[in-house]
Amino acid sequence: MRLLKKFTVPVIVIFLWWAVVHVFNINAFLFPPPEKVLAAFHHLIEKDILQKHVCVSFIRAFRGFSITMLIAMPLAVFFHIFKRTFSFFDGFLNFLRSVPPLAMIPLLILWFGIGEASKLSLIILACFFPIFLNTLSGLNNVDSKLLVMGDSLDLTKIEKIRYIMIPEAAPAIITGLRLALGNSWRALVAAEMIAASSGIGYMILDAEEMAKTDVVYAGILTIGILGLLMDKMCLMIMAKLCPWMEDLKR
Protein backbone atom coordinates (compact mmCIF):
# COMPACT_ATOMS: atom_id res chain seq x y z
CA MET A 1 0.00 0.00 0.00
CA ARG A 2 2.77 2.44 0.95
CA LEU A 3 4.69 1.37 -2.12
CA LEU A 4 1.62 2.02 -4.24
CA LYS A 5 1.31 5.53 -2.82
CA LYS A 6 4.93 6.34 -3.53
CA PHE A 7 4.95 5.07 -7.10
CA THR A 8 1.60 6.29 -8.38
CA VAL A 9 2.74 9.77 -9.32
CA PRO A 10 6.03 8.74 -11.00
CA VAL A 11 4.22 6.06 -13.02
CA ILE A 12 1.59 8.57 -14.16
CA VAL A 13 4.29 11.08 -15.10
CA ILE A 14 6.15 8.50 -17.16
CA PHE A 15 2.95 7.45 -18.85
CA LEU A 16 2.06 11.06 -19.71
CA TRP A 17 5.57 11.56 -21.01
CA TRP A 18 5.22 8.54 -23.23
CA ALA A 19 1.74 9.56 -24.40
CA VAL A 20 2.63 13.20 -25.13
CA VAL A 21 5.72 12.28 -27.13
CA HIS A 22 3.84 9.76 -29.25
CA VAL A 23 0.51 11.54 -29.65
CA PHE A 24 2.06 14.83 -30.73
CA ASN A 25 4.88 13.11 -32.54
CA ILE A 26 7.53 15.29 -30.94
CA ASN A 27 11.04 15.32 -32.35
CA ALA A 28 13.00 12.69 -30.39
CA PHE A 29 16.00 14.98 -30.36
CA LEU A 30 14.13 17.57 -28.28
CA PHE A 31 12.15 15.23 -26.14
CA PRO A 32 13.06 11.58 -26.44
CA PRO A 33 10.38 9.07 -25.41
CA PRO A 34 10.89 7.08 -22.19
CA GLU A 35 11.84 3.89 -23.97
CA LYS A 36 14.69 5.67 -25.72
CA VAL A 37 15.98 7.07 -22.45
CA LEU A 38 15.69 3.60 -20.97
CA ALA A 39 17.74 2.23 -23.84
CA ALA A 40 20.34 4.92 -23.18
CA PHE A 41 20.42 3.83 -19.53
CA HIS A 42 20.86 0.25 -20.61
CA HIS A 43 23.74 1.15 -22.88
CA LEU A 44 25.42 3.35 -20.26
CA ILE A 45 25.20 0.67 -17.61
CA GLU A 46 26.30 -2.13 -19.90
CA LYS A 47 29.40 -0.20 -20.95
CA ASP A 48 30.16 0.67 -17.27
CA ILE A 49 30.00 4.35 -18.20
CA LEU A 50 27.27 5.35 -15.79
CA GLN A 51 28.80 3.47 -12.85
CA LYS A 52 32.14 5.14 -13.40
CA HIS A 53 30.68 8.66 -13.50
CA VAL A 54 28.38 8.07 -10.57
CA CYS A 55 31.28 6.76 -8.52
CA VAL A 56 33.43 9.77 -9.29
CA SER A 57 30.59 12.15 -8.45
CA PHE A 58 29.78 10.34 -5.23
CA ILE A 59 33.34 10.48 -4.02
CA ARG A 60 33.55 14.18 -4.83
CA ALA A 61 30.31 15.01 -3.06
CA PHE A 62 31.26 12.90 -0.06
CA ARG A 63 34.71 14.48 0.18
CA GLY A 64 33.35 17.99 -0.03
CA PHE A 65 30.61 17.21 2.46
CA SER A 66 32.98 15.64 5.00
CA ILE A 67 35.52 18.44 4.75
CA THR A 68 32.76 20.99 5.28
CA MET A 69 31.52 19.10 8.33
CA LEU A 70 35.03 19.13 9.78
CA ILE A 71 35.23 22.89 9.31
CA ALA A 72 31.67 24.05 10.01
CA MET A 73 30.88 22.04 13.13
CA PRO A 74 33.94 22.98 15.21
CA LEU A 75 33.44 26.57 14.11
CA ALA A 76 29.83 26.44 15.29
CA VAL A 77 30.95 24.99 18.63
CA PHE A 78 33.50 27.79 18.92
CA PHE A 79 30.91 30.48 18.30
CA HIS A 80 28.51 28.78 20.68
CA ILE A 81 31.08 28.95 23.46
CA PHE A 82 32.23 32.47 22.62
CA LYS A 83 28.85 33.96 21.76
CA ARG A 84 30.11 37.52 21.97
CA THR A 85 32.66 37.01 19.20
CA PHE A 86 29.91 35.94 16.85
CA SER A 87 28.45 39.43 16.62
CA PHE A 88 31.72 40.57 15.02
CA PHE A 89 31.42 38.00 12.26
CA ASP A 90 27.66 37.98 11.88
CA GLY A 91 27.44 40.64 9.16
CA PHE A 92 30.37 39.27 7.21
CA LEU A 93 29.02 35.72 7.30
CA ASN A 94 25.61 36.93 6.18
CA PHE A 95 27.25 38.72 3.29
CA LEU A 96 29.03 35.53 2.26
CA ARG A 97 25.84 33.54 2.64
CA SER A 98 24.00 35.80 0.23
CA VAL A 99 26.50 35.14 -2.55
CA PRO A 100 25.36 32.13 -4.59
CA PRO A 101 28.21 29.61 -4.80
CA LEU A 102 27.81 29.48 -8.57
CA ALA A 103 28.69 33.17 -8.81
CA MET A 104 32.01 32.30 -7.24
CA ILE A 105 32.99 29.87 -10.00
CA PRO A 106 35.11 32.34 -12.00
CA LEU A 107 37.04 33.32 -8.88
CA LEU A 108 37.43 29.74 -7.76
CA ILE A 109 38.89 28.79 -11.11
CA LEU A 110 41.21 31.78 -10.91
CA TRP A 111 42.39 30.77 -7.44
CA PHE A 112 42.43 27.01 -7.63
CA GLY A 113 42.65 26.23 -11.33
CA ILE A 114 40.34 23.87 -13.12
CA GLY A 115 41.41 20.79 -11.15
CA GLU A 116 39.82 19.02 -8.24
CA ALA A 117 40.41 21.90 -5.81
CA SER A 118 38.00 24.33 -7.44
CA LYS A 119 35.23 21.69 -7.54
CA LEU A 120 35.78 20.80 -3.93
CA SER A 121 35.75 24.43 -2.86
CA LEU A 122 32.47 24.99 -4.68
CA ILE A 123 30.89 22.09 -2.78
CA ILE A 124 32.29 23.43 0.48
CA LEU A 125 30.78 26.83 -0.21
CA ALA A 126 27.45 25.21 -0.95
CA CYS A 127 27.33 23.09 2.23
CA PHE A 128 29.02 25.36 4.71
CA PHE A 129 26.15 27.59 5.78
CA PRO A 130 23.43 25.00 6.30
CA ILE A 131 25.73 22.96 8.54
CA PHE A 132 27.29 25.89 10.35
CA LEU A 133 24.14 27.90 11.02
CA ASN A 134 21.98 24.95 12.00
CA THR A 135 24.60 23.53 14.34
CA LEU A 136 25.07 26.93 15.94
CA SER A 137 21.37 27.60 16.44
CA GLY A 138 20.84 24.02 17.63
CA LEU A 139 23.46 24.49 20.34
CA ASN A 140 22.32 28.00 21.25
CA ASN A 141 18.71 26.94 21.59
CA VAL A 142 19.23 24.08 24.03
CA ASP A 143 16.79 24.78 26.87
CA SER A 144 18.78 26.17 29.77
CA LYS A 145 16.26 24.61 32.15
CA LEU A 146 17.51 21.18 31.09
CA LEU A 147 21.03 22.19 32.04
CA VAL A 148 19.72 23.30 35.44
CA MET A 149 18.09 19.88 35.69
CA GLY A 150 21.50 18.39 34.92
CA ASP A 151 22.93 20.39 37.82
CA SER A 152 20.25 19.00 40.10
CA LEU A 153 21.46 15.48 39.26
CA ASP A 154 25.09 16.46 39.89
CA LEU A 155 26.04 15.75 36.27
CA THR A 156 29.58 16.64 35.24
CA LYS A 157 30.30 19.02 32.38
CA ILE A 158 31.09 16.12 30.07
CA GLU A 159 27.88 14.31 31.02
CA LYS A 160 25.86 17.44 30.34
CA ILE A 161 27.40 17.69 26.89
CA ARG A 162 26.88 14.00 26.20
CA TYR A 163 23.34 13.65 27.53
CA ILE A 164 21.87 17.13 27.12
CA MET A 165 23.69 19.39 24.66
CA ILE A 166 24.32 16.95 21.81
CA PRO A 167 20.96 15.16 21.76
CA GLU A 168 18.99 18.37 22.21
CA ALA A 169 20.86 20.07 19.36
CA ALA A 170 20.64 16.96 17.18
CA PRO A 171 17.37 17.78 15.37
CA ALA A 172 18.70 21.12 14.15
CA ILE A 173 22.07 19.63 13.26
CA ILE A 174 20.38 16.85 11.30
CA THR A 175 18.28 19.36 9.37
CA GLY A 176 21.46 21.24 8.51
CA LEU A 177 23.22 18.10 7.35
CA ARG A 178 20.32 17.09 5.15
CA LEU A 179 20.11 20.51 3.55
CA ALA A 180 23.85 20.47 3.02
CA LEU A 181 23.75 17.04 1.45
CA GLY A 182 21.19 18.23 -1.09
CA ASN A 183 23.19 21.40 -1.74
CA SER A 184 26.42 19.50 -2.22
CA TRP A 185 24.83 17.19 -4.76
CA ARG A 186 23.42 20.11 -6.74
CA ALA A 187 26.60 22.18 -6.59
CA LEU A 188 28.59 19.16 -7.62
CA VAL A 189 26.95 18.88 -11.01
CA ALA A 190 27.67 22.55 -11.62
CA ALA A 191 31.23 21.95 -10.48
CA GLU A 192 31.61 19.11 -12.93
CA MET A 193 30.60 21.38 -15.74
CA ILE A 194 33.81 23.33 -15.10
CA ALA A 195 36.05 21.41 -17.42
CA ALA A 196 35.89 18.06 -15.68
CA SER A 197 36.75 14.84 -17.42
CA SER A 198 34.46 12.60 -15.39
CA GLY A 199 31.40 12.71 -13.18
CA ILE A 200 27.71 12.91 -13.97
CA GLY A 201 27.85 16.61 -14.73
CA TYR A 202 30.57 15.94 -17.23
CA MET A 203 28.58 13.07 -18.72
CA ILE A 204 25.63 15.38 -19.33
CA LEU A 205 27.73 18.14 -20.81
CA ASP A 206 29.57 15.69 -23.03
CA ALA A 207 26.30 14.14 -24.26
CA GLU A 208 25.00 17.60 -25.07
CA GLU A 209 28.01 18.29 -27.25
CA MET A 210 27.53 14.95 -28.96
CA ALA A 211 23.85 15.77 -29.46
CA LYS A 212 22.77 12.67 -27.50
CA THR A 213 19.68 14.07 -25.84
CA ASP A 214 18.65 10.70 -24.45
CA VAL A 215 21.90 10.50 -22.47
CA VAL A 216 21.29 14.03 -21.15
CA TYR A 217 17.91 12.87 -19.90
CA ALA A 218 19.40 9.74 -18.41
CA GLY A 219 21.97 11.87 -16.62
CA ILE A 220 19.34 14.21 -15.22
CA LEU A 221 17.23 11.31 -14.03
CA THR A 222 20.27 9.72 -12.40
CA ILE A 223 21.04 12.91 -10.50
CA GLY A 224 17.47 13.19 -9.26
CA ILE A 225 17.14 9.55 -8.26
CA LEU A 226 20.50 9.45 -6.50
CA GLY A 227 19.71 12.68 -4.69
CA LEU A 228 16.49 11.15 -3.50
CA LEU A 229 18.17 7.92 -2.41
CA MET A 230 20.88 9.81 -0.57
CA ASP A 231 18.31 11.79 1.38
CA LYS A 232 16.44 8.59 2.24
CA MET A 233 19.63 6.91 3.37
CA CYS A 234 20.54 9.95 5.43
CA LEU A 235 17.15 9.78 7.12
CA MET A 236 17.51 6.07 7.80
CA ILE A 237 20.91 6.46 9.42
CA MET A 238 19.63 9.32 11.53
CA ALA A 239 16.54 7.43 12.64
CA LYS A 240 18.91 4.70 13.86
CA LEU A 241 21.10 7.19 15.69
CA CYS A 242 18.21 9.20 17.15
CA PRO A 243 15.40 6.75 17.96
CA TRP A 244 13.57 9.43 19.93
CA MET A 245 12.89 11.61 16.91
CA GLU A 246 9.55 10.35 15.67
CA ASP A 247 9.37 12.56 12.59
CA LEU A 248 12.46 10.87 11.15
CA LYS A 249 10.64 7.56 10.93
CA ARG A 250 8.23 8.63 8.27
Next chain:
Amino acid sequence: MSDISLSDVNKSFVLRDRTVDAVSNFSLTIEDGTFVSVIGPSGCGKSTLLSIIGGLLKPDSGTVSINRGEKRCGFVFQEPRLLNSCTVKENMILGMKHIKSNSARNQVLADVLELLELTEFINAYPYQLSGGMAQRAALGRALCRQPGILLMDEPFSSLDAMLRKKLQNELVSLYLKKNLTIVFVTHDVSEAVFLGRKVVIMNDGQLIRQQKIDLEYPRNTSSPEFISLCDSIMETISYSRYQV
Protein backbone atom coordinates in the same frame (compact mmCIF):
# COMPACT_ATOMS: atom_id res chain seq x y z
CA MET B 1 20.84 21.02 63.93
CA SER B 2 19.21 22.70 60.99
CA ASP B 3 19.55 21.37 57.51
CA ILE B 4 18.69 24.41 55.53
CA SER B 5 18.67 28.01 56.55
CA LEU B 6 17.97 31.11 54.53
CA SER B 7 18.50 34.56 55.92
CA ASP B 8 17.43 37.77 54.25
CA VAL B 9 17.47 36.22 50.84
CA ASN B 10 16.55 38.40 47.86
CA LYS B 11 16.19 37.43 44.25
CA SER B 12 14.85 39.63 41.50
CA PHE B 13 14.58 39.22 37.77
CA VAL B 14 15.07 42.00 35.28
CA LEU B 15 12.45 42.04 32.61
CA ARG B 16 12.45 44.41 29.66
CA ASP B 17 10.78 47.31 31.40
CA ARG B 18 10.82 46.46 35.10
CA THR B 19 12.27 44.24 37.76
CA VAL B 20 10.32 41.52 39.50
CA ASP B 21 11.16 40.76 43.11
CA ALA B 22 10.56 37.03 43.02
CA VAL B 23 11.83 36.43 46.56
CA SER B 24 12.40 39.28 48.99
CA ASN B 25 13.77 39.47 52.53
CA PHE B 26 13.14 35.82 52.99
CA SER B 27 14.35 34.10 56.13
CA LEU B 28 13.52 30.52 56.97
CA THR B 29 15.12 27.65 58.79
CA ILE B 30 14.20 24.10 58.07
CA GLU B 31 15.18 21.61 60.72
CA ASP B 32 16.66 18.28 59.87
CA GLY B 33 13.93 15.80 59.04
CA THR B 34 11.07 18.27 58.67
CA PHE B 35 8.37 18.13 56.06
CA VAL B 36 7.63 21.71 54.97
CA SER B 37 4.82 22.64 52.61
CA VAL B 38 5.09 25.93 50.79
CA ILE B 39 1.90 27.51 49.56
CA GLY B 40 0.96 30.78 47.91
CA PRO B 41 -0.71 32.26 44.84
CA SER B 42 0.64 31.76 41.37
CA GLY B 43 3.71 33.87 40.63
CA CYS B 44 4.51 34.54 44.28
CA GLY B 45 7.99 33.06 43.99
CA LYS B 46 7.58 29.47 45.18
CA SER B 47 9.56 27.89 42.36
CA THR B 48 12.25 30.53 42.65
CA LEU B 49 12.52 29.88 46.38
CA LEU B 50 12.85 26.16 45.80
CA SER B 51 15.60 26.65 43.22
CA ILE B 52 17.48 28.81 45.69
CA ILE B 53 17.11 26.19 48.41
CA GLY B 54 18.36 23.54 46.02
CA GLY B 55 21.40 25.62 45.10
CA LEU B 56 20.29 25.79 41.47
CA LEU B 57 19.83 29.55 41.56
CA LYS B 58 22.09 32.08 43.25
CA PRO B 59 20.31 34.72 45.31
CA ASP B 60 21.18 38.37 44.71
CA SER B 61 21.80 38.90 48.39
CA GLY B 62 21.40 37.13 51.69
CA THR B 63 22.87 33.82 52.76
CA VAL B 64 21.76 30.30 52.10
CA SER B 65 23.32 27.49 54.00
CA ILE B 66 22.49 23.98 53.06
CA ASN B 67 23.93 21.36 55.31
CA ARG B 68 23.91 18.52 52.86
CA GLY B 69 26.60 16.41 54.42
CA GLU B 70 26.49 13.03 52.77
CA LYS B 71 22.91 13.54 51.69
CA ARG B 72 21.88 13.82 48.08
CA CYS B 73 19.27 16.27 46.95
CA GLY B 74 16.33 15.10 44.86
CA PHE B 75 14.68 17.85 42.87
CA VAL B 76 11.27 17.59 41.20
CA PHE B 77 10.67 20.53 38.87
CA GLN B 78 7.30 22.03 38.09
CA GLU B 79 7.59 20.70 34.53
CA PRO B 80 8.95 17.20 33.96
CA ARG B 81 12.20 18.32 32.29
CA LEU B 82 12.87 14.84 30.99
CA LEU B 83 15.54 14.36 28.35
CA ASN B 84 13.79 13.65 25.07
CA SER B 85 16.66 11.53 23.85
CA CYS B 86 16.53 9.14 26.80
CA THR B 87 14.00 6.48 27.73
CA VAL B 88 12.29 6.57 31.10
CA LYS B 89 14.90 4.17 32.44
CA GLU B 90 17.82 6.16 31.05
CA ASN B 91 16.38 9.38 32.41
CA MET B 92 16.19 7.88 35.87
CA ILE B 93 19.57 6.20 35.85
CA LEU B 94 21.21 9.50 35.00
CA GLY B 95 20.89 10.58 38.62
CA MET B 96 21.99 7.27 40.16
CA LYS B 97 25.72 7.60 40.02
CA HIS B 98 25.82 6.91 43.76
CA ILE B 99 24.99 3.25 43.17
CA LYS B 100 27.90 1.48 41.56
CA SER B 101 26.51 -1.99 40.98
CA ASN B 102 24.22 -2.48 38.03
CA SER B 103 21.91 -4.95 39.72
CA ALA B 104 21.44 -2.79 42.82
CA ARG B 105 20.64 0.11 40.55
CA ASN B 106 18.08 -1.87 38.61
CA GLN B 107 16.49 -3.00 41.86
CA VAL B 108 16.02 0.57 43.09
CA LEU B 109 14.72 1.56 39.66
CA ALA B 110 12.24 -1.30 39.58
CA ASP B 111 10.90 -0.42 43.04
CA VAL B 112 10.41 3.22 42.12
CA LEU B 113 8.71 2.36 38.82
CA GLU B 114 6.44 -0.06 40.61
CA LEU B 115 5.47 2.58 43.15
CA LEU B 116 4.69 5.10 40.41
CA GLU B 117 2.86 2.55 38.24
CA LEU B 118 5.28 3.11 35.39
CA THR B 119 6.81 -0.35 35.07
CA GLU B 120 5.33 -0.96 31.65
CA PHE B 121 6.79 2.28 30.34
CA ILE B 122 10.35 1.65 31.42
CA ASN B 123 11.58 1.74 27.82
CA ALA B 124 9.27 4.48 26.53
CA TYR B 125 10.59 7.81 25.29
CA PRO B 126 9.15 10.99 26.83
CA TYR B 127 7.16 11.80 23.68
CA GLN B 128 5.30 8.54 24.21
CA LEU B 129 4.16 9.49 27.73
CA SER B 130 1.07 11.37 28.83
CA GLY B 131 1.45 14.53 30.88
CA GLY B 132 0.83 12.77 34.17
CA MET B 133 3.13 9.91 33.25
CA ALA B 134 5.92 12.34 32.42
CA GLN B 135 5.37 14.02 35.76
CA ARG B 136 5.62 10.66 37.52
CA ALA B 137 8.79 9.83 35.60
CA ALA B 138 10.31 13.10 36.78
CA LEU B 139 9.25 12.26 40.32
CA GLY B 140 10.83 8.84 39.89
CA ARG B 141 14.08 10.38 38.73
CA ALA B 142 14.28 12.30 42.02
CA LEU B 143 13.34 9.26 44.13
CA CYS B 144 15.94 7.11 42.37
CA ARG B 145 18.60 9.35 43.83
CA GLN B 146 17.59 8.03 47.24
CA PRO B 147 17.77 11.58 48.51
CA GLY B 148 18.05 12.81 52.07
CA ILE B 149 16.56 16.12 51.01
CA LEU B 150 13.60 16.19 48.64
CA LEU B 151 12.62 19.44 46.97
CA MET B 152 9.36 19.12 45.10
CA ASP B 153 7.56 21.70 42.99
CA GLU B 154 3.89 20.77 42.61
CA PRO B 155 4.82 17.16 41.86
CA PHE B 156 1.26 15.82 41.88
CA SER B 157 -0.44 18.66 40.03
CA SER B 158 -1.40 16.72 36.91
CA LEU B 159 -2.31 13.38 38.44
CA ASP B 160 -5.80 12.01 38.90
CA ALA B 161 -7.30 12.14 42.38
CA MET B 162 -6.80 8.44 43.12
CA LEU B 163 -3.14 8.32 42.19
CA ARG B 164 -2.53 11.61 43.92
CA LYS B 165 -3.99 10.27 47.14
CA LYS B 166 -1.91 7.12 46.85
CA LEU B 167 1.31 9.03 46.23
CA GLN B 168 0.59 11.46 49.06
CA ASN B 169 0.33 8.50 51.41
CA GLU B 170 3.45 6.91 49.98
CA LEU B 171 5.34 10.16 50.37
CA VAL B 172 4.32 10.39 54.01
CA SER B 173 5.41 6.84 54.75
CA LEU B 174 8.70 7.36 52.87
CA TYR B 175 9.21 10.52 54.91
CA LEU B 176 8.55 8.74 58.19
CA LYS B 177 10.65 5.73 57.29
CA LYS B 178 13.71 7.54 55.94
CA ASN B 179 13.52 10.67 58.08
CA LEU B 180 13.79 12.87 55.00
CA THR B 181 13.86 16.62 54.85
CA ILE B 182 11.19 17.67 52.37
CA VAL B 183 10.17 21.01 50.93
CA PHE B 184 6.94 20.57 49.02
CA VAL B 185 5.44 23.36 46.92
CA THR B 186 1.73 23.17 46.25
CA HIS B 187 -1.21 25.42 45.60
CA ASP B 188 -3.62 23.02 47.26
CA VAL B 189 -4.25 23.98 50.90
CA SER B 190 -5.54 20.59 51.95
CA GLU B 191 -2.54 18.86 50.39
CA ALA B 192 -0.23 21.25 52.22
CA VAL B 193 -1.88 20.50 55.55
CA PHE B 194 -2.15 16.77 54.87
CA LEU B 195 1.59 16.45 54.21
CA GLY B 196 3.56 19.10 56.05
CA ARG B 197 4.71 19.41 59.64
CA LYS B 198 4.95 23.07 58.84
CA VAL B 199 3.15 25.13 56.23
CA VAL B 200 4.91 28.20 54.88
CA ILE B 201 2.62 30.77 53.31
CA MET B 202 4.12 33.09 50.73
CA ASN B 203 2.85 36.09 48.87
CA ASP B 204 4.63 38.44 46.54
CA GLY B 205 8.02 36.95 47.30
CA GLN B 206 7.64 37.31 51.03
CA LEU B 207 7.02 34.95 53.89
CA ILE B 208 3.59 35.76 55.29
CA ARG B 209 3.13 33.13 57.94
CA GLN B 210 4.49 29.84 59.19
CA GLN B 211 2.00 27.39 60.61
CA LYS B 212 3.05 24.31 62.57
CA ILE B 213 0.87 21.28 61.96
CA ASP B 214 0.93 19.01 65.00
CA LEU B 215 -1.48 16.35 63.77
CA GLU B 216 -0.43 12.71 63.79
CA TYR B 217 0.31 10.95 60.50
CA PRO B 218 -1.66 9.62 58.69
CA ARG B 219 -3.93 12.61 58.94
CA ASN B 220 -7.64 12.52 58.80
CA THR B 221 -8.80 15.11 56.30
CA SER B 222 -12.30 15.22 57.74
CA SER B 223 -11.31 15.87 61.35
CA PRO B 224 -12.35 19.25 62.71
CA GLU B 225 -8.74 20.23 63.54
CA PHE B 226 -7.68 19.52 59.99
CA ILE B 227 -10.52 21.52 58.54
CA SER B 228 -10.00 24.48 60.80
CA LEU B 229 -6.28 24.57 59.96
CA CYS B 230 -7.15 24.56 56.27
CA ASP B 231 -9.66 27.35 56.75
CA SER B 232 -7.25 29.48 58.70
CA ILE B 233 -4.53 29.07 56.08
CA MET B 234 -6.99 29.78 53.31
CA GLU B 235 -7.98 32.95 55.07
CA THR B 236 -4.40 34.16 55.36
CA ILE B 237 -3.84 33.55 51.68
CA SER B 238 -6.90 35.41 50.54
CA TYR B 239 -6.33 38.20 53.01
CA SER B 240 -2.72 38.74 51.93
CA ARG B 241 -3.85 38.76 48.35
CA TYR B 242 -6.16 41.71 48.85
CA GLN B 243 -3.46 43.59 50.72
CA VAL B 244 -1.43 44.10 47.57
